[in-house]
Amino acid sequence: MEPILRRPIGRDTAPLVELYARARRSCYEGHLPEAELVEWSEGLRAEGLDHDRPDRLWTCAEVGGVPAGFALVSFDGGLLQLQVDPPHRGAGVGPAEHDHRRMELDLG
Template identity: 55%
Template sequence: MTFSKGGQTAPGQPGRWWRVTGGVETITVRAPRADDRWPLVDVHVRARRSYYEGYLPEEELADWERAIRATGYDFTRPGRVWLCADLDGGPVGFALVTPDGELLQLQVDPAHWGRGVGHALHEAALAELRGLGLTTARLDVFAGNERARAFYTAHGWREVGRTDEAPAHVRMARDLHL
């Protein structure tokens, strides 16, 4: 896969985009638009269900889903950088980072797993953090989400601890100069 960068030069500014090409597919990572709000909620609901089902009670999953569907996402909230991945003509994933180096979200619609969307979002998120002058990044990942943990490990992250919250999460960190 080839990773290229374009658009504006200030991290987190609208118009900034990344393009990842490999084989016959092109994934574009860009700042989300207002009309991405509900499609990205749908992506998050499907992705979250894929890794929490069997670990969290259905009632808890349904409560979270109702809450997020009632509010959606605010892409303009200060202190957060949102990234949206497009493939096949629409949003299929998103990432969310903070200026202090936390990868808060990296969600891909399960129907698009294995197509490079997670990789594209990951690379763009790290580019954002590097653009802020950061040298390390951190994240928490659900301990039962073996797929995500393997993805992060393959992308240079290392386990540095665990949370005490329920459900348990693994804390991971990564040098941004790898």
């Protein structure tokens, strides 16, 4: 299923925080102490994601009605962050997010 790409809205915050926590855990589990992963996840849940900042562009990729990933890009086109929920990796979510933002910024 092709991802639907859109800007995140308020109701996306909690699902995107959990997605980010799962994605980070899948990358760092076994490489960082468990306590550090838990502390980072708890901090993220407390702070949330600031997707309303005027100096950055966010893309939320939705598959089947739920967030499957997100990208954060600076206005000069720099990729600041790209996260894909582990079950959606390898399905084209990440490249779709990245390409969408670059085209929106006219960076090719």
